[in-house]
Amino acid sequence: MAAEASEQKLTISVASDPRAQAQIPRIRARAALLGAFATLFLSWHAGTPLFVAGVRAIVAGVCCYLVAWAAALQVWRTVIATELRRAAAEAEEQQ
Known part of the structure; x- marks a missing residue:
């Protein structure tokens, strides 16, 4: 029982990686x-009223934010998994 309490479960996540956090x-x-400014510029350049172009820019900015977040998480998950596999292979070679 004491041995179970002393063992700490090691969890590896994107949230615990300082590079990913930054x-x-x-x-x-x-x-x-970038999404908001590009949408605002393109909408305004196409002759859309400024208010409508602004609303479109806000929506596009939010969408780009969410897509970039999902993409960045996926990339970092892959990076961390690759680093773990490489570290395990190096540890296995040293033994």
């Missing part, structure tokens, strides 16, 4: 801004 918010923000 990069994912940056990617989300840049994608949202």
Whole structure:
């Protein structure tokens, strides 16, 4: 019983990786801004009233934010899994 309490379960996640913690918010923000500004410019350039173009830009910014978030999480999951496999292979070679 004491042995079970002393054992800590090791969990590896994107949230615990400091590189991912720094990069994912940056990617989300840049994608949202780029999507919003591009939509605003293209809508305004096409002759859409400014209010409608602004609403479209906000919606596009939110959509880009969510898509970038999902994509960044998937990329980081793949990166972390690859690093774990590589570390396991190196540990196996050393033994």
